[in-house]
Every structure is written in C-alpha cells, then in structure tokens.
Amino acid sequence: MHWNHWIRQFHRWTSIAFVLAVAASFIALAQEKPLVWVSYAPLPPLVLLVATGLYLFALPYLSRWRGRRDARA
Template sequence: MRWNKWIRQLHRWVSIAFTVTVVIGFVAASGALPEWVFYLPLLPLALLLFTGLYMFVLPYAAKRRGGRGAVSRPAAL
C-alpha cells in the first residue's frame, strides 16, 4: 500500500513541476530563446502519463485479483 501512496505523491509533485514549466514556456515565448526550452514540459508530461495510467489501472487490477477494489457504497433504502 505504501507503493501506491508514493506514486500518488509523485504524481502530485510532477503535476506542479509540469504546470511551472508550461508557465515558464509561455513567459519565455515573448523572448528569443533556444527551441529546447519549449520542449521542457515534455519530461514531466511523460511522467504524468505513466503515473496517471498506473493509478487508473489500480482499481481494475485489484478487482481482478479479488482484493479490495474501489469502495462500494451500500444502496440507500
């Protein structure tokens, strides 16, 4: 369970880094900068892709294993 918590925390921090790099790219677009500056957000975006896909698959994998999946709420009477 700690592994899942670590992945979620990594996803949150990488999303902050991605947002910052995109904002820097927009601010830097007004000046003459090397082209590689505009490719900087791609690294955090790739990490977000992998961590996001991992978190997306977790409930389905848990359900398939027969373990605790997503919390199911009882039907209201």
C-alpha cells in the first residue's frame, strides 16, 4: 500500500517536470537560433511517466486478480 502511494506521488510530480520541459522546449525552438537539444528534455520524464503510469494502470487489475486468487485459497 505504502509503495503504491509513493509511485502515485512520483507520477504526479514527474508530470509537472514533464509539462515544464515541454514548455521550455517550445520556447527554445521559437528562438531565432533554435536550441534543438532542449527539445529532448521532456524525454527522460516521459519515460518515467510511461513506466509509473502503466504500473498505476495495472494496479486495480492486479488487486482484483490477487483477491480472486486469495478467495480460492
């Protein structure tokens, strides 16, 4: 339970970092001499969001599956 809460908080705050990185990317690319490397900044938080997001998605199904397994035991 404690672990799931930590992952949810992590997903929540990483999403803010991701939004800021996307905004920075727009600004960097709009310059007269675009700073192309800044447009890669959203990728690390996005990778973390995909991993933790898929975990959060699976949680309700995992707990249902565990519940059914426990009921049989």
